[in-house]
Amino acid sequence: MYGSFIAGALVGSVLGGLVSDPARYGLDFAFPAVFLALVAVQLRRRGDWAVAGGAALLALWIAWRFLGNWHIVVAGLVASGLGALIMRPEDA
Numbered sequence: 001m002y003g004s005f006i007a008g009a010l011v012g013s014v015l016g017g018l019v020s021d022p023a024r025y026g027l028d029f030a031f032p033a034v035f036l037a038l039v040a041v042q043l044r045r046r047g048d049w050a051v052a053g054g055a056a057l058l059a060l061w062i063a064w065r066f067l068g069n070w071h072i073v074v075a076g077l078v079a080s081g082l083g084a085l086i087m088r089p090e091d092a
Contacts, residue, residue, distance in 0.1 A: 005034060035072075047087050055079030 022028050043049055059075035 001038070005038065008034075047083070051079050051083035051087075054082070 016022075019025065019027065039052060043052055055075045055078070058078060059071045062071035062074055
């Protein structure tokens with residue numbers, strides 16, 4: 001699945017400019033859907049859900065409060081860092 005995601009991202013970055021209206025083909029929803037599919041299979045424990053929920057709330061807040069499209073990257077990095085700090089190694 002990860003290989004397909006990387007290959008798709010590569011093809012999209014090279015050929016994406018050829019699609020004038022991505023929303024017409026539903027491509028504006030494709031990235032969030034694939035991202036959620038990758039995350040969903042990783043949510044096994046309560047701590048996993050807490051980190052994912054915190055990241056989602058942070059991303060929504062950043063998107064609401066600030067301009068630009070960096071909300072998912074920033075929220076993912078912050079939540080990953082906090083998750084690494086609060087989760088014990090034996091939880092992994």
